[in-house]
Amino acid sequence: MRAKQFFGITVLDKKVNEVGKVEDVDIDTETGNITTLIVSLQKGILSNDLIEVGYDKIATIGDCILLNTEISKEEEKEEADEEDPKQVTIEVEDE
Template identity: 70%
Template structure:
């Protein structure tokens, strides 16, 4: 299967719950192999939440992608990490009057 054929495929977690669709892929430029999938999470019409899943997390690849993990746990961890990174990068400058 070519990488471009992955786009738009429905992704299911290990409980066979629909979590979203493949939006993008990360490719190792040296080997040319897909290393991870970027999944657009199915949370609502206006949602644009994404999560990155390692290619090793794929159990089955075909009309659907079945993962061997639960995506909610990974998504929550990723959101927490991003929030921590943003909090660390915020600096407050106080000006003396």
Template identity: 50%
Template structure:
């Protein structure tokens, strides 16, 4: 898969709840491996909230990007000074 195909991919949590789309990818400059993936969250038409996840939180990449974690629908988010949003991902067993 090429990076241009990855960007814009729909992201689902492990329960198949649609979170949003891949909007950015951060690479380690030394190893060339993906460190973090930024998602534009699916909230409403005017929302531009973002969620940064570790590449390790991704279970599979194919027609959809599927996380190995559950993201609660009503997650409390904290807005940073730069306008980005940080969400704590809780791992459920």
């Protein structure tokens, strides 16, 4: 399977809940192996978050990708918040 064939494939967790769709892949340049899938979590019509799923978390690959782990909605939100480059925290000190 070529890397470009991963794009858009539906990702399901071990309880067959839809996690999202493959948006991108990270490849180890030395070995040529895929190390991480970047999965887009659809939140709304115009917005989405991304999470990284390690290749070791994949159980099977076919018409969809089945993970060997469960991903809860809370985990998805936490990972997406950590990865969101648009999110900035500003601390203000009172004088």
